[in-house]
Amino acid sequence: xxxxxxxxxxxxxxxxxxxxxxxxxxxxxxxxxxxxxxxxxxxxxxxxxxxxxxxxxxxxxxxxxxxxxxxxxxxxxxxxxxxxxxxxxxxxxxxxxxxxxxxxxxxxxxxxxxxxxxxxxxxxxxxxxxxxxxxxxxxxxxxxxxxxxxxxxxxxxxxxxxxxxxxxxxxxxxxxxxxxxxxxxxxxxxxxxxxxxxxxxxxxxxxxxxxxxxxxxxxxxxxxxxxxxxxxxxxxxxxxxxxxxxxxxxxxxxxxxxxxxxxxxxxxxxxxxxxxxxxxxxxxxxxxxxxxxxxxxxxxxxxxxxxxxxxxxxxxxxxxxxxxxxxxxxxxxxxxxxxxxxxxxxxxxxxxxxxxxxxxxxxxxxxxxxxxxxx
Amino acid sequence: xxxxxxxxxxxxxxxxxxxxxxxxxxxxxxxxxxxxxxxxxxxxxxxxxxxxxxxxxxxxxxxxxxxxxxxxxxxxxxxxxxxxxxxxxxxxxxxxxxxxxxxxxxxxxxxxxxxxxxxxxxxxxxxxxxxxxxxxxxxxxxxxxxxxxxxxxxxxxxxxxxxxxxxxxxxxxxxxxxxxxxxxxxxxxxxxxxxxxxxxxxxxxxxxxxxxxxxxxxxxxxxxxxxxxxxxxxxxxxxxxxxxxxxxxxxxxxxxxxxxxxxxxxxxxxxxxxxxxxxxxxxxxxxxxxxxxxxxxxxxxxxxxxxxxxxxxxxxxxxxxxxxxxxxxxxxxxxxxxxxxxxx
Numbered sequence: 176x177x178x179x180x181x182x183x184x185x186x187x188x189x190x191x192x193x194x195x196x197x198x199x200x201x202x203x204x205x206x207x208x209x210x211x212x213x214x215x216x217x218x219x220x221x222x223x224x225x226x227x228x229x230x231x232x233x234x235x236x237x238x239x240x241x242x243x244x245x246x247x248x249x250x251x252x253x254x255x256x257x258x259x260x261x262x263x264x265x266x267x268x269x270x271x272x273x274x275x276x277x278x279x280x281x282x283x284x285x286x287x288x289x290x291x292x293x294x295x296x297x298x299x300x301x302x303x304x305x306x307x308x309x310x311x312x313x314x315x316x317x318x319x320x321x322x323x324x325x326x327x328x329x330x331x332x333x334x335x336x337x338x339x340x341x342x343x344x345x346x347x348x349x350x351x352x353x354x355x356x357x358x359x360x361x362x363x364x365x366x367x368x369x370x371x372x373x374x375x376x377x378x379x380x381x382x383x384x385x386x387x388x389x390x391x392x393x394x395x396x397x398x399x400x401x402x403x404x405x406x407x408x409x410x411x412x413x414x415x416x417x418x419x420x421x422x423x424x425x426x427x428x429x430x431x432x433x434x435x436x437x438x439x440x441x442x443x444x445x446x447x448x449x450x451x452x453x454x455x456x457x458x459x460x461x462x463x464x465x466x467x468x469x470x471x472x473x474x475x476x477x478x479x480x481x482x483x484x485x486x487x488x489x490x491x492x493x494x495x496x497x498x499x500x501x502x503x504x505x506x507x508x509x510x511x512x513x514x515x516x517x518x519x520x521x522x523x524x525x526x527x528x529x530x531x532x533x534x535x536x537x538x539x540x541x542x543x544x545x546x547x548x549x550x
Numbered sequence: 551x552x553x554x555x556x557x558x559x560x561x562x563x564x565x566x567x568x569x570x571x572x573x574x575x576x577x578x579x580x581x582x583x584x585x586x587x588x589x590x591x592x593x594x595x596x597x598x599x600x601x602x603x604x605x606x607x608x609x610x611x612x613x614x615x616x617x618x619x620x621x622x623x624x625x626x627x628x629x630x631x632x633x634x635x636x637x638x639x640x641x642x643x644x645x646x647x648x649x650x651x652x653x654x655x656x657x658x659x660x661x662x663x664x665x666x667x668x669x670x671x672x673x674x675x676x677x678x679x680x681x682x683x684x685x686x687x688x689x690x691x692x693x694x695x696x697x698x699x700x701x702x703x704x705x706x707x708x709x710x711x712x713x714x715x716x717x718x719x720x721x722x723x724x725x726x727x728x729x730x731x732x733x734x735x736x737x738x739x740x741x742x743x744x745x746x747x748x749x750x751x752x753x754x755x756x757x758x759x760x761x762x763x764x765x766x767x768x769x770x771x772x773x774x775x776x777x778x779x780x781x782x783x784x785x786x787x788x789x790x791x792x793x794x795x796x797x798x799x800x801x802x803x804x805x806x807x808x809x810x811x812x813x814x815x816x817x818x819x820x821x822x823x824x825x826x827x828x829x830x831x832x833x834x835x836x837x838x839x840x841x842x843x844x845x846x847x848x849x850x851x852x853x854x855x856x857x858x859x860x861x862x863x864x865x866x867x868x869x870x871x872x873x874x875x876x877x878x879x880x881x882x883x884x885x886x887x888x889x890x891x892x893x894x
Contacts, residue, residue, distance in 0.1 A: 191552050345745075424751070453712075453748070456748045457744065457747070457748045458746060458747040458748060530675075
């Protein structure tokens with residue numbers, strides 16, 4: 176790492192990623208880049224995503240070519256100051272050990288865990304230690320993998336738990352009556368079980384609505400709310416999407432619905448569609464999704480809206496939204512109470528945490544650090 | 551995280567979980583309990599290749615050893631199915647199904663139809679198929695096309711552990727007779743399988759690899775040979791779409807035709823003998839429904855019209871493999887219509 180040479184390596188996104196395929200370079204050799212810029216697009220069996228620059232500098236070398244399938248930890252490119260001579264970069268590439276970091280990562284891969292809460296077996300994944308914990312709550316038909324671009328980064332400062340909500344992922348498929356307050360009660364009971372007295376709640380979509388409900392229902396338990404394209408802030412919702420995703424039985428229809436989640440529909444891979452299809456075919460899932468859909472919708476609109484109660488919300492709140500959101504309109508982020516921080520992203524759809532991963536990670540890390548410092 | 555099971559364990563788990571979930575599910579067949587009627591732990595063996603191992607210990611008398619009298623116990627299973635049970639009956643090798651054709655073809659397959667929809671026959675017949683096991687002509691055939699021919703039967707031919715579990719659970723819950731063909735060479739194959747119960751609907755083929763140059767339609771062990779061929783061809787710039795049928799009855803016509811309409815070229819790969827086979831059936835479907843899309847004649851890679859040989863070298867020659875599949879794909883990709891036209 177002498178002379179400011181920085182390696183750009185194949186990242187590990189989520190528990191199951193062992194390798195990724197280089198799709199294309201987004202930045203030419205010789206370009207000046209900032210930390211967090213997307214330099215190269217990588218496709219995994221879950222998703223297509225941009226690999227972020229680890230630092231500011233000049234992209235000196237594109238080591239990996241489009242089409243190559245490389246293990247996690249492999250060298251993708253080299254960043255360095257323009258003054259670093261070419262042969263020094265050659266030597267760096269020559270000396271790079273491709274599998275050392277990959278093995279390292281494989282060894283301390285965090286393990287998911289299960290806990291019984293009121294007769295329901297709930298799955299969660301914990302990363303990081305210390306600090307006021309944060310809890311990640313995914314959206315409708317999602318699972319804890321929805322945070323694959325965020326979980327590890329956010330866990331650098333604190334312990335971060337990602338939960339498979341009841342009815343989702345590998346958690347019990349019993350969703351009770353399937354309403355937002357019922358789900359919030361289950362999340363609070365899960366926090367009790369893990370002895371999490373207080374936490375920052377970070378929720379996406381349905382998970383956002385649940386986070387908000389937890390904060391209204393049990394104010395002392397919620398240090399702050401980060402709401403990404405949340406439900407619960409207005410009546411409008413893409414009811415056709417909700418019904419479509421529940422009813423779609425074949426890959427093609429399902430893919431069509433899933434593509435509405437992203438500003439760029441090409442982000443939806445075959446594997447992503449397959450994973451949702453496989454999830455939908457688990458025993459109990461069709462019933463759970465049907466109950467949730469019925470609990471979420473009334474006359475094609477959101478059944479549970481907390482907007483008129485926001486002024487009594489004690490927890491500080493950050494709201495992040497994609498302007499291109501085709502599921503819950505970004506307009507719901509307007510005219511919020513003064514103590515809400517709001518940021519909107521122009522070229523972003525409903526999956527804010529995936530589509531704007533680096534910006535979201537920075538913004539949330541900063542927000543949580545400020546809240547923690549208040550004490 | 552993601553849990554892996556072998557194909558064999560996936561079948562065992564499907565049986566175990568369905569027996570736990572539904573009291574009416576019973577398992578019967580030759581040696582499915584312990585085998586040989588010997589002293590000692592009854593479920594030590596669990597079928598000729600150990601697929602039902604451990605079920606007797608958990609589910610007791612709902613797992614039944616039968617005499618070596620196929621016509622009797624297949625008939626008994628069909629009778630039990632028509633009177634309230636959901637039997638999963640194992641008939642070791644599909645080569646022996648011949649002695650119970652009446653029970654299967656004329657009874658089980660006809661009950662719903664002949665009783666005006668008032669009867670159901672939720673029986674699953676599990677049976678092994680496949681060559682390459684050095685098991686000679688009477689233990690190596692792949693006879694799914696015989697059963698696909700009969701209306702009233704459903705035929706399942708899984709290729710992966712995930713599909714084996716999901717399709718077997720679907721088969722057990724289905725109210726019609728299902729013949730479930732297990733390729734014995736696939737038993738040790740490992741793959742991701744959820745712990746939870748799940749089903750895969752019948753009549754849904756799986757596109758296991760996407761590609762725009764040629765469609766390969768195949769099933770069972772040949773899915774893996776085809777994928778290997780596709781991998782080799784991709785290195786030469788030829789992209790194959792590989793379709794795993796998963797069930798031959800019902801057949802997912804839509805997925806086959808959609809793919810052929812996009813690629814214009816097709817190779818059907820079937821380990822079974824070539825006459826009146828899945829290969830000819832699919833070739834006919836494509837010729838009839840997608841003729842205008844074809845850029846080359848339909849190719850078939852199958853076994854020859856002979857019994858499965860016992861001699862190792864002959865059995866190896868008999869069986870389709872990745873290199874034969876790759877050669878067939880090259881022939882359809884390189885095919886030039888005008889050459890043929892100018893020669894004639």
